[in-house]
Amino acid sequence: MNRDDSKRAAEFDRVLVQREQELCALLGAREAQIDSAGAALDVSDFKDLAAQESLAVVDEAQAEHAAHELEQVLAARRRLLDHSYGFCLDCGQAIDWRRLAAMPATSCCTSCQSAREWGRQPAFH
Template sequence: MPVLVVSPSTQQLAARLLQRAAELRALLQQHAGAAVGASDNPPDVLDFKDVAAEDRQAIIDEATLAHATAELHQIVAALRRVEDGSYGECQDCGEPIDERRLFAMPATPFCTACQAIHERPPMPRR
C-alpha cells in the first residue's frame, strides 16, 4: 500500500468516503441477494393486492438502487483522486474546491460554479 501524503482534512474526507462506499456496497449486495432469492423461490399463491404492493416495492428499490450505484461510482472516482493527489480540485476548471463544500459533499467532483453549469438543464432555443 503506497504511503499517501495528504492533508488532514483530505484524510478525514477519504475516511468518510470509504465508510459511505462500504454502506452502499452492503446495500447493493443485500438487494442483489434478495433478487436472487425471489427468482429461486417464486411465490405460487398471491392475491392481486399483494402483487400490486410488491410491484410498488420493486420500483422503489430500483430507484434507490440506481441512486446508490451512481453515488458509489462518484465515491470510487473521488477515492481515486485521493490516491493520485488531485482530490479537492475541480474536475472542470482545476481550481481548488471550497473545503466547506467538500465536507458537505465529499464525493463532489466539481466546484460550486462548475456544478451549477452541470446541473443547468440544456437551454431551450427560443
C-alpha cells in the same frame, strides 16, 4: 499539501470509505433480493417472507442511484491517492472545503456544478 490538508485528506478518505461500505451493503442487499426473488415461489416460511420485505425497501431507482454514487466515491478516493482531490475536474480550481465536507465525493466546484445542471435541464425553470 501542508499538514492541515493531509489531515483533511485522511478525514475525507475515512468518510468516503464509510460511504463506500454503506453503498456496497445497499447494493449487496439489492442483489440478494434479486437472487431470492427467483426462489420466492417456494418460500413457505414466514420468517423468510419478513426478511424479504425488509430488503424490498431497496428499489431499482435507489439501487441505480447507489451504483452511481459508488462510482463517484471510488473516483474521489482515487483522486485522494493521486493528490488531485479537492480540485474541480472541470475548471481545475480548488473546491471549497465546506462543499467537500457536505459532499465528499463531488468532483467539481459550485459554479461548474451549476453550469452542468443548467446544461442538463430545460431552460424554463
